[in-house]
Amino acid sequence: MPKEPKSPMEETATKPQSNKQVQEVEAVTIRFAGDSGDGIQLTGGQFTNSTGLAGNDLSTLPDYPAEIRAPAGTLPGVSGFQIHFSSRDILTPGDAPDVLVAMNPAALKVNLKDLEQGGLVIVNTDAFTPPSLQKAGLAANPLEDGSLSNYRVIKVPLTSLTDGALKGMNLTRTQVDRCKNFFALGLMYWLYERPVEKTLAWIESKFKKVPAVLDANKKALLAGYAYADTAEMFHEHYRVKRAPIAPGRYRNLNGNTAAALGFVTAAHLAQRPLFYGSYPITPASEILHELSDMKAFGVRTFQAEDEIAAVGSTIGASFGGHLAVTGTSGPGVCLKNEAIGLAVMMELPIVIVNVQRGGPSTGLPTKTEQADLLQALFGRNGESPLAILAPATTGECFSLAIEASRIAMKYMTPVFVLSDGYLANSSEPWRIPDISKLPSLRVEPPSDPKSFKPYQRNADLSRPWAVPGMAGFEHRIGGIEKADITGNVSYDPDNHDRMIHIREQKIANIAKEIPPTQVFGAKNAEVLIVGWGSTYGAITAAVRDLNAAGKPVASIHLRHLNPLPSDLGDILNRYKRVIVPEMNLGQLVMVLRSRYLLPLISLTKVKGQPFKIHEIRAKVQSVLDGKE
Amino acid sequence: MPEITANPAPLTRKDFVSDQWVRWCPGCGDFAILAQVQNVIPTLGIPREKFVFVSGIGCSSRFPYYMNTFGMHTIHGRAMTIATGLKCARPDLQVWVVTGDGDALSIGGNHFLHTLRRNTDVKVLLFNNRIYGLTKGQASPTSELGKKSKSSPMGTIDRPINPVRFALASEATFVARSIDTDVEHQRSILARAAQHKGSAFIEILQNCIVFNDGAWSPVEDRATRDDNALKLEHGKPLIFGKNRDKGIRMKGLSPEVVTFEPGKPPADLIVHDEQASPAFAYMLSEMEKPPFPHPVGVFRCVVEPTYDQRMDEQIEQARKARAPDLAALLAGPETWEVQ
Known part of the structure; x- marks a missing residue:
């Protein structure tokens, strides 16, 4: 006893x-x-x-x-x-x-x-x-x-x-x-x-x-x-002794809270109010809950009647000059895609957070997966390019919320943030940033009504963001193809061709701002692992373990899925073998193979659970051993 | 936010006419509605840059292109969602939605319900021509039962929806009906809707000259309209007919038509009350076919707090309760220092 x-x-x-x-x-x-x-x-x-x-x-x-x-x-x-x-x-x-x-x-x-x-x-x-x-x-x-x-x-x-x-x-x-x-x-x-x-x-x-x-x-x-x-x-x-962590003030943070904090911070840096339109869905609802409790910061949250209304309200708020965000999970994105296409055509800035979960259909609502990359890239009718980011850690759910907002407003485009159920719910210590050191996200509205044309572009190919209330800037936009420069309705074949290419080029231009890709691991590596999203931890830990055992392996981790970093092709060509682990049946690998025409090796896992370190290690070992 | 500049010069209809060629079929009822909207809004004392017209898809939804205001021609059925987000973000704007029977009641039915029940301060103009015009002539959710169309060669088998009744059941605070050909009546109803704080819904009976000509001829044609349309006026008895010799009174729990000597209406005629129970307005909306007249005018008008106003109030309340401190928000409830 x-x-x-x-x-x-x-x-x-x-x-x-x-x-x-x-x-x-x-x-x-x-x-x-x-x-x-x-x-x-x-x-x-x-x-x-x-x-x-x-x-x-x-x-x-x-x-x-x-x-x-x-x-x-x-x-x-x-x-x-x-x-x-x-x-x-x-x-x-x-x-x-x-x-x-x-x-x-x-x-x-x-x-x-x-x-x-x-x-x-x-x-x-x-x-x-x-x-x-x-x-x-x-x-x-x-x-x-x-x-x-x-x-x-x-x-x-x-x-x-x-x-x-x-x-x-x-x-x-x-x-x-x-x-x-x-x-x-x-x-x-x-x-x-x-x-x-x-x-x-x-x-x-x-x-x-x-x-x-x-x-x-x-x-x-x-x-x-x-x-x-x-x-x-x-x-x-x-x-368990204290870990040698970089000095600073820390808190524990999960990915959904990090995203909410990121958007509030982005709005502060852009000097615009934040609007968040959303419909409850697992595992994204916490973002709505968090932001609903931040009204003191002027945050306007709108719990819409459905996913379509959620993204619609976001487009409306963006037209009104707000930093406008909607959050959901995969099934919600299916419903939102037509409206996202409208934002592509109207060239309005919105951010769509997809906290991915197991699919298809209702799938595994509380489990994690990364199977919505192709949906984000190609899920809309027509040629409908937009930017896609994917945080690697819970902390990046904060920093990429800011980066997504910056890209959306600078390039006047919808931006996807592909988080997932694992990042959303898992937590890690997070060093609290000093807001005063973060760069401004302010974008200037057009100032001269006489020369204003809704689809007149700047050097980045972005159109001006003129909002209601600005006298002399009254204009109409919509989902029908826009005439270059004036933005009027146009069915002209050459204009359509030109506008499709302009929209594509505008998104491609974002790559100029992507920092050089960091390679992690052995200098003499023969095998490269290319990861994206929440697989970062398992991949990096596996590379660390393998390097400690003298194995020639390195990794890169993509935060930008569209456009891809401009140095990616060169990096992929430097290694004998390249492995792409994903929690899907090979979506990024499909994109990379077609883009770079390289025989990349796919490692997939679709169990609703994150990769384990040993699973990555075993695959690398098998490749090193010449078994595949 | 950019500076908001008041437009000092008095506005006229011309200020609201855009440079775009109006592309509706010759003789379409939409022309008359566009003209009346362009007539009414300069009189409201609101600067032009504060108006936003939002539409979905359909013939009616071309409307924003012809208004020299801010505007968005969006996607099928979703105009109300976009208008809601805009109005919540920018309560200082006057937001109008232009929609049709297919756009609002079929593909956009869910948003129609929720926009009205929230009482978001947007004005909704529904052009009801009882047909899909832009897609060249399929039956719509307001087409009468048995309607023969390209998609229903043997006649429709689904029961139609009555837009006014849908709006009332959604607890809209302003519900009205007007007719494209009656410009005077339209103007007065549009002005009332513009001044209403909250969701204002107007069904405009509109003729599609190509695919459903004459759908509303009993209430539109000069010869028949006075006998078939009942103009609702707050505080006045329900009287109609070319000779003003017919009225509505209650028989038990149902209305009935009573005929009387012109100028001598019986004392028990129903007196219209825009603020009465929604059940009363609902009863009026059920009068559609002879012997009953088709009511036009304001069915219901009550004042209630709007959604966007309540959103604003909560933000103010939160700001008073807790001064916004972003650094403290990022730090959260529990932190620790690493040296």
Whole structure:
């Protein structure tokens, strides 16, 4: 039996002195797993914040079901949250967890196959009842049948310990049950020397209107911490030293929040109000939520009646002179594409964020994929060129939101930002930028009404952005082919030909501003990996590992998918073999093969999960070994 | 935002005529509507650069090209979405949508509903000719049941929609109907709509001379129109007929037509009330065919806060509650320093 934990109320918020041994480790990957009603995402989020405060580099990956509450205790109802943290810089949420915290049998069954052999399993033994085992489809109790013999198992009766800690508080059964994730969190805080203060403060502010729940959650957290410290089952705890991170002020940030912050910052830099028209869709809705809470910055958010109205409102706001953005996921882009074509024809600046998810159709709403590149490039009728950017990291969801806004306004064009479910939901430490050092995005409106022509272009081939309210600049634009310079309706064959080429050239001109492509990895590399989007972490980590083993491999990562960087062809030609990993069936590789006529090797993955480092490594090794 | 310059000279119709050749079929009802809009808007005291005309696709949707204002000729069915975004971004503008029965009620039906129920301050002119003209003569959602057309050689089998009724059911705050040939009436209704704060909807019965000529002849033709059209006037009894000898009164829960000696209307005729329950306006909208007249005029006009105004208010409220500090926003609730 575990010892009675110290009364949590006597605990100070500072770390208690422990007599147990401390083992130093470089990196740890923990996966929290439980029922979708168990508060797993919340627990993971708190652990993440405290890990950032502890000075580690980190990367997270939430994995939750599409159903809000799948039947309790079942396999589809399992929600997971993985965090990888380290004393050196890391790039991915970790290939395989070292530690699995399983709140019920279903969570254990779903996640055990991913755990490293010899890994640590912490289970809530109270949840391993015959009905729960049956719901998870387990014929025998894995805690008793030897199926966990390859792992280190720590059995914790989480539910009854939480119940014991909260005795006498007059809470309902459900309320007590909802506190057990905090007990587990406290236990994990002790095990990995995380500070409890931030979570205590978070509980204070989150539950201030329900004092009983506030007290119960604090008590559960501290009781879990004290239990781990005093119980005989933990003989040591782990220390992950601070990572050598560039100096500055940091926060944790996921891709969707980063995008929202990026657009608000872009509007500030452009000295224009921000308009965001959107329709709720997983996994993009958080951008709408975040921006809706930024009204104090003059942000106008419009929850439209559908995806088409969302992009339509964005085009209207752009005509009115706002920095106008719409966000969605793949199925939403299908609906928006006709209107995006209108913005191509009217040459109005809008930004479309596509937080890609598994497709086709409804597909896998909560899982990640990169299969909308060709849709962004070619999903509209006619020759309909536009710019496409793809952030590689959560932090780039911020910086590329600004870059997309800049390109849209400078070149008077729609710009796609291809994020994905992984970037949207995973979080990383982010160095908070100094706004005063960011360049202005201001574009000057035309000043002379006498010489004004709606489709008269500047050196970049951009047309002027004259907005209603500017006397003498009244003009009409529309979806019918425009006459060069005047913008009037024109059905003239030569004019159509000229305008198609001008629109194409205008987008191609953006390449002049793309900085030289950075090659990462061995100087003498024979194999080059070309990545785009959220595969950056796995690719870069794989190259680092391979270089450490002396393998001649390097990588480049494309942020600009249209136009492509002008030095790309030369770089591709420098290597014997080129591998293009993508979370689709080879969309970028198709574009690159046709553009550069090179026999590129495609590596694809369409499991709704990001690439693992070892998957990239294995492919490179196979190519180096001459197997393909 | 660029400086907004007031146009000091008084505006006339000419100021709103663009340099584009008007490309509608000779005799099209759209010409009359264009002329009346160009007549009415100079009288509103609003600078020309503050007007924006937004249209979708269809014959009516060419309208913005002929107005010397800011304008957008957009895509099929979506004009209202673009107008909504524009008005929300720029509440200082007066935004008009020009649409047709196919554009607004078929492909754009969803946006029509939501624009009106939000009460966004946009003016919607729906030219209803009960046919697809631009695509050369298919039945539209307002075509009468059994309508023979290129796409329905044996007659349509879908029940038509009544635009006024759709607008009322969407809880529009201003709902009216007018007729292309009645320029006086059109002018007064257009002026009312322009002055209304909130979504203003006008169905204009419009003749397509090529593909559906005579669709509205009972209410358009000089010989028959007075017997078939009922002009709604706020506070006045519902009287119609060439001799002003017919009226509407209630019989139980339904209206009925009553004939009387001219100049001596019975005391129990219904008196029109634009602010009455929408159920009343809905009842009026159900009068379409003889013996009932076809009502024109303002069915309903009530004042409610607009969507764009509420959006503005929330932004003001948020600004007062929390001074915008971008650096603090980027930092978020929890940060740590790395030395």
